[in-house]
Amino acid sequence: MIKTIYWTSNNKVRLIDQTRLPLEEVAIDCCNHHEVADAIKTMKIRGAPAIGVAAAFGVALVAVKSRASNTNELVREIDEAAEILSSTRPTAVNLFWALKRMTEVARAGSHLSVARLKSVLKDEALAIADEEREMSQAIGRHGAKLIADGDSVLTHCNAGALATVSYGTALALIRAAHAGGKRIHVYVDETRPLLQGARLTAWELTREGIPMTLICDNMAGFFMSRGLVQKVVVGADRIAPNGDVANKIGTYSVAVLAKENDIPFYVAAPVSTVDLSIEGGQDIPIEERLPGEVCEIRGRRIAPEGISVANPAFDVTPARYVTGIITDRGVVYPPYEETLSGILGKARSKT
Ligand code: MRU
Numbered sequence: 384m385i386k387t388i389y390w391t392s393n394n395k396v397r398l399i400d401q402t403r404l405p406l407e408e409v410a411i412d413c414c415n416h417h418e419v420a421d422a423i424k425t426m427k428i429r430g431a432p433a434i435g436v437a438a439a440f441g442v443a444l445v446a447v448k449s450r451a452s453n454t455n456e457l458v459r460e461i462d463e464a465a466e467i468l469s470s471t472r473p474t475a476v477n478l479f480w481a482l483k484r485m486t487e488v489a490r491a492g493s494h495l496s497v498a499r500l501k502s503v504l505k506d507e508a509l510a511i512a513d514e515e516r517e518m519s520q521a522i523g524r525h526g527a528k529l530i531a532d533g534d535s536v537l538t539h540c541n542a543g544a545l546a547t548v549s550y551g552t553a554l555a556l557i558r559a560a561h562a563g564g565k566r567i568h569v570y571v572d573e574t575r576p577l578l579q580g581a582r583l584t585a586w587e588l589t590r591e592g593i594p595m596t597l598i599c600d601n602m603a604g605f606f607m608s609r610g611l612v613q614k615v616v617v618g619a620d621r622i623a624p625n626g627d628v629a630n631k632i633g634t635y636s637v638a639v640l641a642k643e644n645d646i647p648f649y650v651a652a653p654v655s656t657v658d659l660s661i662e663g664g665q666d667i668p669i670e671e672r673l674p675g676e677v678c679e680i681r682g683r684r685i686a687p688e689g690i691s692v693a694n695p696a697f698d699v700t701p702a703r704y705v706t707g708i709i710t711d712r713g714v715v716y717p718p719y720e721e722t723l724s725g726i727l728g729k730a731r732s733k734t
Contacts, residue, residue: 385544385587387433388440390509394447396440400427401545405586415448416441416464423471423478426577430546431620431656432519435477436512438468442485443508446501454493454500461489461504473668474629474697476621476658481511512548518653518711519550526556526616526651526709527563534560534613537570537603540631541583542618542651552651553616554587556709561593569595570606574631576676576694600633607644615641616709619652626702626719627664632695638704647706654710654727664699672696 388398396413402425403409411427413419419441422428428437445464451457465482472478488507492500530536536557543554550558560567569588574580581597588595598606606612615637621629628634628650641648661667674692678685686692707716708723715722 385549385590387545387548388428388436389512389548390440390443390505394444396437396444398422398428398437399545401429401583402427404545405582413441414444416445416468419444420468420471423468429579430541430543431475431477431618432515432547432552432653433545434472434475435481435655436508436515436548438465438471438478439481439485439508439511441468442482442489443505446489446504449497449501451497454495454497457497457500458489458493461486472670474620474670475656477653477655480655484511515653515655516548516550518655519544519547519552519555521711522552522651522653522709523550523555523559525711525714526649527559527565529647529649529707529709529714530556530560530565530567530614532565533567534565535568535570535611537572537606537612537615537637538584539572539580539600539603539615539617539634539637540574541579541587542616543584543587545583545587546618551587552618552653552709554584556616556651557588557593558591561591567593569593570603570612571595571597572600572603572633572637573597574633575600579631600636603637604640604644607640607646612641612644612646615646615648616651617649619650619656620697621667622650622652622657622708622723623661623663623667623702624657624659624720624723625663626705626708626717626723627667628700628702628705628708629664629667629669629697630700632698635698635700635704638700642704648700648704649707649709650700650705651709654712657710657723657727659724659727664701667697667699669698670696
């Protein structure tokens, strides 16, 4: 089993350095929240649910290592760390969701002793990681029912164990269908510019013997038009209450191609990815990353010097292209304004 990120017995955060996969399988330890923030920013850890767990662990590191003499001081340190962690990547809402949960727990525990609050915060981060693991399993169970024996499924980016604590979201249902004995084949988009599909999804699937074919992003339409893809399943970094979905750049193009070819397009994500504080996809901040990621491949220049380069890391797929959203609480279908709020429960507080 892939263990993407976990808390060690000597109070460190251990994570697989995803920038080195698939060539090297190396785990690194983060000893403080600055190291966690750096790991998120440099994408040693990436994928919306994994980023959320990393941020919660970053806050827990502050708590267990704090020398605060009173609880107010500890809460202040937690708030400062949350601020630093929240500035790492803007699109995945799980980051802000986890930080909000940790800072709220800190504030609610301000009447406790310093020692007690430290352990409450560590337990909360561990609970977030456990819940994330369970949500992946539940997504797998619900989503596998949508996969028929013999299906070829296309996926984009990496929404696997490496993007969560283990098991994944889009890959969770592929894993569950495969484990349930369904013959399944996966078309893996390479996912330029950072190649999460080629480097990470291909690594995960081959480790488990799930049949797959790696394709360049611009080949997806070719395979769809030839009737070789029966379903598309992707993850999400943020889902608006109206069903608009932000995910890795290129997802929108895949969704449009799927609709053109009458192929169901599913999004798999835990409910912590739904952002009730916004109205639609237009409100989702899109991360712009450095141009070097586009005009270099693994440090080697592939384009002329001095040119203009754009590098949005995500795009928004309008809800009208989304056949269904597979959550840990079940699969929802349009109209998402009703079905998403139904599944989340009207009482859930806004993020
Ligand atoms: O830039 P990344 O690699 O963090 O982007 C990841 C994605 O777009 C994933 O599809 C998304 O976070 C869902 S992961 C379960």
